[in-house]
Amino acid sequence: MTINIAGRNSSKYLQNRILQDPSFGIFVLLVLAIIVMTFLEPSFATGRNVTNVINAMMTVSFLAIGMTVVLIAGGLDLSVGSTMAVTAGVAGKFIIYGMPMSVAFLCALTIGVGIGCINGLLITKLGIPDFIATLAMLGIGQGVILLWTQGVPILGYMSGAYYYIGGLNKIAGPISIPMIVVVVISVVMTIILKRSKFGLQLYAVGSSPISARNAGVNVDAIKISAYAISGLLAAIAGIHIAGRTTTIPPLIGNGYEISAIAAAVIGGASLLGGKGRMIGALIGALTLTLTRNIINLVGIKSSWQAILTGSVLIGAVLANRASSEFSRKRFRRGKT
């Protein structure tokens, strides 16, 4: 690491700050991978490939932002993939039924928030463990979309405007609507998390629910709203992916929950709660998408993708653990 040294103390502080950053380990790997790929593969650093990668990471970014909010509140949402499939189905089917696009989208968003609220209520009011409640919701959501479509992909809902929403048609140069939406949502969420009372309460609930309750925070309400935010973002992802893929197979959401969790965890969110940032979620989504892109460019068969996603998940947790361990040891050595 080369850092401009202003003074001994401040450089130490900066070094520690960077090393202790929860996504430092994965960030180094990411930069290394980009440098190596730029030299090895001429088609990697082209403008077209870069826009490809950014477009492909949008869906996971939405889900990862929602997942990060839930993880900060000390929960875990396994149902995001199937919520995304259900809301994509709602958007597509309702347009086919002849509703205007805005009404269909509003229904999809409402259903997403509704599923999130049900998750939150099951967890807080009935005391069901987070991952069991959302695992059950995953099964229910998948069953609903399969039953509704009878296993047949939904077709014929695409219109001119939907190509823009899916990011297939760009509005200016390489910039598409999903990119703007992701940036706006992450900026807004960052402000909410860092500057608002709700954000502070979210971190408090995740760090220690009992002390948060003692401090007068309504723990249940905060947790339910975290799940509602996750459901809302899953619905946005559903509307987006319906436009990107132009058909909705009923199993469209399969495996997205692990991508979302992996992205959030890579970005420094902890399953123990109380940690996580929006920029981390985006870095995580970028890591996953880039891995996939590199696999394709190098010429590894696409059937290896699941293996790599699983390995990246475990590897990222290990890398982040190792980097924080390392910096803690360094810190301790510096003190004594």
Added chain:
Amino acid sequence: MKNQSKFSKMIAIDGVVILAAFVLMVIFFSLKADSFLIPDSIRYYINEAVPIFIIIVGLTFVIIAGGIDLSIGAVLGLSAGTSLTVSMWGWPFWMAVIVGVLTGLAFGLLNAVFTTIFKINDFIVTLGTLNIAAGALTVLTDQIQLTGTKDTSFKRISGMNFLGLTSSIWIALIIVVVFELVLLKSPFGRRIFATGIGQVPALISGINTQRSKFGAYLISGGLAGLGGVLLASHLNSVQSGLAGGYELTAIAGAVLGGVSLAGGRGSVWRAIVGALFLTTLNQGLLLMGVDPLIFQIVTGLCILVGVVIDRAVYKFALTFSTQTRESNSQFLRGKRFSL
């Protein structure tokens, strides 16, 4: 002695709920669907569900030790793939069995190492290995068409008949009995319970909690491997995505049977009754002409209802032991947050 009776009372209550529900459901379906109580049809669907019965045994060990294993379904599918592959290469059937079980054990070892030595969250590790195993099966089926082996002795692993039941049902029965005895009677089983009840008290009483958790994950992986061998021998063909949602059914069965996800409570036979409940429900709905796609919704609802009933029953049982009530409820509350 007094304590003993309270303890048995609690067990009785736990088992009675799911048993009563099971009996009621059987009566309901036998009235509604004519072909429900025919022995052949019962034998058929139980035979189909044998892999689930086998993985649920290992899952019970892991859950009681305070962990969770989401990878069992995918590992089962992968072991089915590897054992069928080597059998198609012309290896003898016992080598196929060994390869299948070793595949499962390898993934069990992976889970165990990451959860106990590197101390990564159980849930993240097994979610990762789920993807790795499912992906490995996709890669395997991409390379080889696993359409069937000519080795008849491999097919006979699951297909032989003893006293009117297939050998896979017998194998499942033996596994259930043996592992129930291990869980309830052996020192290892005691340590598993102690680990799940609380890491700190277990450590204070000199139990190596990481070692017992390690063992639980190994058992879970090995049994998933064996289940895969039986499934491959039964189906004699393996495609990518085989046994995909089995972990959901197994967790639902265990939860319905009163295996507490907080760890430290449960038994193998109750988990089996839970799985039997789910498979029977599936079969009954099928015979009544309900769309089979609804089954996933039913499984999801069963998990939710199962957990709620389990908590209610546990609270009710706690009122029997008033002495420990206060501390127990505090413990429960702590667990709820830590999960």
